[in-house]
Amino acid sequence: MTANDFFQIGLFVAVLLVTVKPLGAYMALVFAETPNRVTRFGARAEGLLYRLAGVRADEDMGWKRYAIAMLAFNVAGLALVYLLQRTQQWLPLNPQHFGAVEPGLAMNTAISFASNTNWQAYGGESTMSYFTQATGLAVQNFLSAATGIAVLVALVRGFVRRGADAVGNFWVDMTRATLYVLLPLSLVVALLLVSQGVVQNVSAYLDVATVQQGTQTLPMGPAASQIAIKMLGTNGGGFFNANSAHPFENPTPFSNFIEMLSIFVIPAALCYTFGSMVGDRRQGWAILATMLLIFLPLTVGLVAAEQAGNPALHGLAVDAQASALQSGGNMEGKETRFGIASSGLFAAITTAASCGAVNAMHDSLTPLGGLVPMWLMQLGEVIFGGVGSGLYGMLAFAVVAVFIAGLMVGRTPEYLGKKIEAHEMKMASLAVLIPCALVVIGTAVAVMSPAGVAGVANPGAHGFSEMLYAVSSAANNNGSAFGGLSANTPFWNVLLGICMFLARFPLAIAMLAMAGSLAAKRHVPPSAGTLPTHTPLFVTLLACVVIVVGALTFLPALALGPIAEQLMSISGH
Amino acid sequence: MIRLIRQALVMLLLMTAIVGVAYPAVIGGLGNLLFPQQAAGSLVQRDGKPVGSALIGQAFTAPGYFWGRPSATTPGPYNGASSTGSNVGPTNPALADAAKQRIAALRAADPGNTAPVPVELVTASGSGLDPEISPAAADFQVSRVARARGMDPGKVRELVAANTQGRQFGVLGEPRVNVLALNLALDRSR
Known part of the structure; x- marks a missing residue:
């Protein structure tokens, strides 16, 4: 690790922390129960949308109705993305005349974008028309993120409300998340990205006569608008195949910083919003502290592994030492402008959050450098996680943590003034176990299937890592890949499509069910036996629960992949 | 149920018009006005x-x-x-x-x-x-x-x-x- 590596990480965290309170307080107003200066500002536009759609904004939905509305809306979005891909050859804004996307890939992509995963078994610049990207994929980037926020807000209302039979209105929560939070932030980020060189046009690809190469085709498209929400919505689906490593998608170190900040800014601020809504901001800071407690050491580990370089090049006449003139380290799959620090930090951020955008090829990370992103996903995407979904996943872990503490002292566990009983524990356990089970079973199925193994690109333990990474990514709605895996095959499209769908919607419904039962409970005033949940003790306990679940479930698999490869690497095989 | 499906479809179309058409058009307009060189590649x-x-x-x-x-x-x-x-x-x-x-x-x-x-x-x-x-x-x-x-x-x-x-x-x-x-x-x- 160089001093610059530490500085880049520190600078990022410092700037992130500055944004938490203002954005978190603003979102608390957006989702407040009573009208306020923020919601009055857009009330007329909102009202018009509700009238056109026949939505009664004052309808307070029970958790089941909320869940059905959420599902109906997301399935409709999924169907639209599928149809757009299948018919893009007849639709406008297709200057490269791309044909219809074949059904298996189109279905995989539709599930992928509706579930906030953005796994991509295609290359954007060689597959999707501008129309498909803007009105299909980018729209789901907004709406899947808004869905995550809506489910979170409903869950938080479950803690806040007392003796209530409803958790809010899905249409209102989704609309406000989109129009008050995601859209304004996207406008700012997209323009900043254009200023740095991200393209935004609908021109045909440009053929230029280059200095020596001959002809080069420069891809074009409405990229900046899509990349802004790709980051802010923790979606991660690249406009171009190389994602945020592509110079038209992430041209400068500043655009890279904006993109990294955009990934974390909403998940971090939602912690503050949560604390604000439950009337005790310390609760939100405690959750944020837990996330940072796990995120920072893993990030340092990743950057250190990449900076140490690849032993396979040690015997050769290669200079991989960091100096004032180069970042050195393991530069395979990395871009010069980002070097080690900005690539390693990005890799940790994008997998801690369920973003999945990449500015370096994760398949070419060192074994330990690749272990960190894989494990961050396997922890359940709760270290910041997806917008909304990261925090509701972490709250499920918090429920498990207070339950374990309750077992230790023999008292009925409580969290935020609500008794945690059998139903809440069942729902929280489902939220924790669904992704774990999908990863382990999905990887086992892939390893045992010739069609699964056929996709592997790299030999040995690394080939297993490619499969483990793919299923971990899909089953936690991340979307990044060890990109060597040939995933556009019927086997992988179906397996990963199932994982993405089951990881997203059953888990969200479990959280809404928990919200419903919590909302119906009365408030229990804290007593001498109540475990305070804003203290360093609880932060440590919660972090331990997350890590123990992740370690117990995945260490055996990790030992077969990255850990075995690391041992081979240092022993020179 | 029919009402719910209608709500879902209309909401989806309205949102598509706002964030799928109007938003990229605004970024395209402003981007080309403020940063014409960058927006074009x-x-x-x-x-x-x-x-x-x-x-x-x-x-x-x-x-x-x-x-x-x-x-x-x-x-x-x-x-x-x-x-x-x-x-x-x-x-x-x-x-x-x-x-x-x-x-x-x-x-x-x-x-x-x-x-x-x-x-x-x-x-x-x-x-x-x-x-x-x-x-x-x-x-x-x-x-x-x-x-x-x-x-x-x-x-x-x-x-x-x-x-x-x-x-x-x-x-x-x-x-x-x-x-x-x-x-x-x-x-x-x-």
């Missing part, structure tokens, strides 16, 4: 004709030009229509083999140069379109370029320095040299 002109983009690397193989990062795009390097990294894993023998070939090619083009090769010149970039190399990678190539052009190495080094960008705002990213800009400057200096 940061094209670089020579003699009034575009010769590429400042942001997209090009293949240079002549000894008189600085070479960029190895590119793993197919069918050939620096294919702008199909960006990709190599996705070669760290212990894959193909990685070390490729590095050996690249070192041999650099040595063959510059026999007197025995300095260790900067790692960026033997490893493929993430996008396959990396427009830049580190100052170390540029420095390594000065002797070859100077000899091929019959130029004073000091003069070449001056051009490298003039085309070197430090960390952005002094803090972000890494110092770097834009290969296309440097090579165009070399051609102009003839």
